[in-house]
Amino acid sequence: MINLPTSLMQPLSLIYLDANATTQVLPQAATAALATMETFFGNPSSSHITGLQAKQIIDETRQQAKNIIGAGDGKVIFTSGATEGIQTAILSALYNAKKTIDSSKKHCLLYGATEHKAVPESLKHWNEILEINAELKAIPVNEIGQLDMDFIAKEVPNALMICTMAVNNETGVYQDINLLDQTIRANNKNTLWMVDCVQALGKTDLNLANTSIDYAPFSGHKLYAPKGIGFMYVKQNAPFTAFIAGGGQESGLRSGTENLPGLAALNVIFCMLKGESENTFTPLKTLHLFRQQIAAALTQAFPKIVFNHSFENSVPTTINFAIPGFSSKEIMDLFDAANLRVSSGSACSSKVTRSFVLDAMRLPVWQSESAIRMSFGPAMTQQQIDDACIRIVFAAQALGQNCLTIDTNVIADKAELEGLLQFKVGGSCSWLYIDKKTKSAIFIDPLPELTDRLQIMLSCQGLNLVAVIDTHGHGDHQSCRESLADDYFAQQQTDVLGWPINSKTTTIHGKHYPYIVLGDKWLIKVDTPGHTNDSISLLLCDPVNASTDELVVHYGFCGDLILMDSLGRTNFSTSSAAAMFTSLQLLKALIGTESLICPSHDYNNEFTTSITAEISRNSLLAQVMANDINIEQFSVQKTSLDTHIVDQSGSEIMCGALMGDYQKVSVREYNSRSLVKALEQPNNIRLIDLREPYEYALGHDKNFENNVPLTRLVEFVQQHKHNKQQQLVLICRSGSRSQLAAQALLRLGFEHVGHLRGGYALHQY
Known part of the structure; x- marks a missing residue:
């Protein structure tokens, strides 16, 4: 690995709190595995001394495993991990069921609703492959994650198999195994029962032989052993079908040369669990x-x-x-x-x-x-x-x-905010504009999930909220505009979207438009119906020059009139495709083709757009802007497009008619080596860190100031739109944000943009 410039990074020691995903291999286990690879490397199936030494490791580890889990007369079979154990258990149970199944009865397969996805997916797979065609049923849980015993009692008489877990991997919730045992066997003595014990090892006491559990898979990498080693418990006389056939290892139950280094490491972990090592847990x-x-x-x-x-x-x-x-x-x-x-x-x-x-x-x-x-x-x-x-x-x-929480200990060191900030919740956007000099702010298309954050930000920054305005009545989410208005300007009279009544007006192209003052900028309201009949656009611009009628627009907040790769849908009861045609042409006349458009939705993480950027991929919009289509023709085409809108997951209302498959722009990718080499050249590459300020503050040297978080990316585009030839390399934690931002900049005409592939995560510091 090649280190990135040290001025970018402020190293902090690693604290790992994700052990349910995987664990580091403990030094003692790693030493045992390495010794096995170097010294006791024989094939356990060989009859010479080296092979016998290897077999001894397997036998010791197996006996340790049986003792740890209380296997009694049950078998312990070594596997590659829990997923293989789950497959083996389910295949064994269902293959046995297929031989004795009563086709006149309706059978089911039961699994806990909070079970790891490997379980229901495996049940579904083998149910189909073996053509058993039993109904899969999820066992409900209550609000604290306990399985519904009444449901089990009702359904288990018809169950060919039931699968539960000892400890949940997301919440750590454990099930009452004894109560489960009593409930299952009181209603079905023969159904086969698998318990996922992956998260239980080392955290709860296990005595499987004292239960009627038939199968229990375990995984080594969840408890400081290497990945690729696991084991499963099989109750004495439980049906068993080998999942892997071949050379007959594991007494013919699981073929394949044994993972001896993994087993040696696992043996060390078992010794630590039992307190038989100087290093105990x-x-x-x-x-x-x-x-x-x-x-x-x-x-x-x-x-x-x-x-x-x-x-x-x-x-x-x-x-x-x-x-x-x-x-x-x-x-x-x-x-x-x-x-x-x-x-x-x-x-x-x-x-x-x-x-x-x-x-x-x-x-x-x-x-x-x-x-x-x-x-x-x-x-x-x-x-x-x-x-x-x-x-x-x-x-x-x-x-x-960074004014995201109230902390009186750090309030004096707060970072001051200014300009435009974009906030996203799912595919929806809210926009906050702050004028630093006058300490005034305006909030556009407010999402309720952001209410607390906005209030903390306003208080922390000492800002005066001038107005909260929706660009239209939203059909896909609630607006928090009214609650914010009640809190901050209860006496202010507004229309239904929050625009202040009796605001000043200005004349542009012979028409009157209302506006409000925000520091040295104006916010102009323009009626742009189409998506809905109440739709408006808000133009943040320089004060209008009365003598020249010139309009310099920095941002156009147009709601769902123009979206990225889309136009707002017009098949609501309050929509009008004809009105949208007129609104599109009006918007172009007012803001031109290069002003940044800030919509109320961003489904593809493109942040912002412009008419120029959109007409290159939106043929219908291009025809409108070039006057190559009339209002009737537009209405016909738009109505046809809207018939193809599919709301996501049956719940989220899509507010735009996408023009086609979203096409990502190809981005130049750097690794640490190529980036260091590029920085050594006299080409004035500018590194931009895209992490949010609170992330950035925790991991960077204060001498490096090129921080442009995604919430400020649209502001960056506006500030640098006249210098699109500069060479930019974007950096973030994982490389995902930097790739998205680079694609957005390239689409908006920036010519030389790359990103660090894999971000800081793949590069040493």
Whole structure:
């Protein structure tokens, strides 16, 4: 690896709190694995001494595993990990069921609604492959994550298999195995039962032989062993079908040459669990104290924090929480900047914005969308916990410095805001413009999720909110305009969208337009019906020169009139395609083709656009702007386009008729080596860090000032639109934000833009 310039980075020690996703391999385990690779490397199937030494490692590890989980007369089979164990258990159970199934009865397959996705997906797969065609049914859970015993009692008589988990990977909630056992067997003595024990190892006591559990998979990498090694418990006389056939290893139950280094490492972990090593794990009682300490630090840092599970029925090594007003990504980025590793829910579902586990527990949507998981293992030490708690409070202070929380300890060091800020919730946008000199602000298309954040920002910055205005009546979300108006200017008289009544007017091109003053800028209201009959556009511009009738527009907030790669839909009851045609031509006449357009939706993370940028890919808009189409022809084409709009997931109303498949712009990518080489050349490359100010403050030297967070990217475009030839390289945490921003800049005409592939995450510092 080649280091990036040191002026960019301020290293912080790593604190890892994502053990439920995976763990580091402990030095003792790594040493055992390495010794096995170098010395005891024989094939356990060989009969010579080297092979016998290897076989001894397997036998010792197997016996240790049986003792740890209380396997009794049951079998322990070594696998590549939990997923293989799950496949083997389900295949074994369903293949056995197929041989004895009563086709006259209606059968089902039961699994916990909060089960890891590997379970229902595997059930679905083998149910189809084996042509069993049983109905898959999710067992509901209550608000604290406990399985519904009444549901099980009702459904299990017809179940060919039931799958539950001992400890949930997102919340740490554990199930009452004894109660489950009684409920299942009281209603069906023969159904096969698998329990996912991956998160239970080392955190709860297990005695599987004293239960009627048939199968239980485990994974080594969740408890300080290498990836690629796991094992599964199979109850004596439980049906078994080999998932991997071949050379007959594992007594013919799982073929393939054994992972000897992994087994040697696993053996060391078992010795530590049993207290047979000089290096032992932290006792359960102390782990509970660790959780209390972290929870207290989180509550100090974020007084409004909500914990998403009860500590009474969850293992002490998992804490799942949400912070009102912040998305999970924002908190993850905050902690990541402080070199504190956490996750948003399950690592196996990292691209999913909601937690299906918390949804199943019927928690409020915002908690599911904003969930953060902190998890640690039994190797955690008191010093690491102390350091983590200090880092949590330290990270939260960065939010206070950037006016995202009220922290009286850092209020004097707050960073002052000015210009245009873009806030996004899903595909919806709100826009806040601040005039620094007059300490005045205006909020456009206000989203309710941003109410608290705005109020804190206004208070922290000492801003005067001049107006809160919607560009139209929104059909896809609630506006918080009225509640904000009541709080900040209850006496102000406005129209239904929040525009102040009796505002001044100016004349442009012979027509009168109302405006309000915002420092040295004007905000002009223009009626632009079409998407809805009440739609308006707001133009932030320099004061109109009365003698020249000249209009210099910096930003056009046009709601859903023009969206990125789209025009607003016109098939609402209050829509009019004909009116939209007229509005589009009026907007061009007022703002020209280069002024930045700031819509109320951004479905493809393109941030902003202009008429020039849009007509290159939107043929219908291009025809309107070139007068190549009349109002009747436009109405016909627009109506046809709107018939193809599909609202997402059956719930989110799409406000634009997309012109076609979204095409990403190709971006030049740098790695650390090529970037360092480029910076050595006399080509005046400008590095831009795209992380939000609170992230940036936690991880950077103060001498480096080129910070342009995504919330300020549109402002950056406006400020540099006359210098699109400059060479820019964008940098962020993971490379995802920098890639999106680079694509946006290139689409808007910036000629030389690249980004650091993989961001800081893949480059040493």
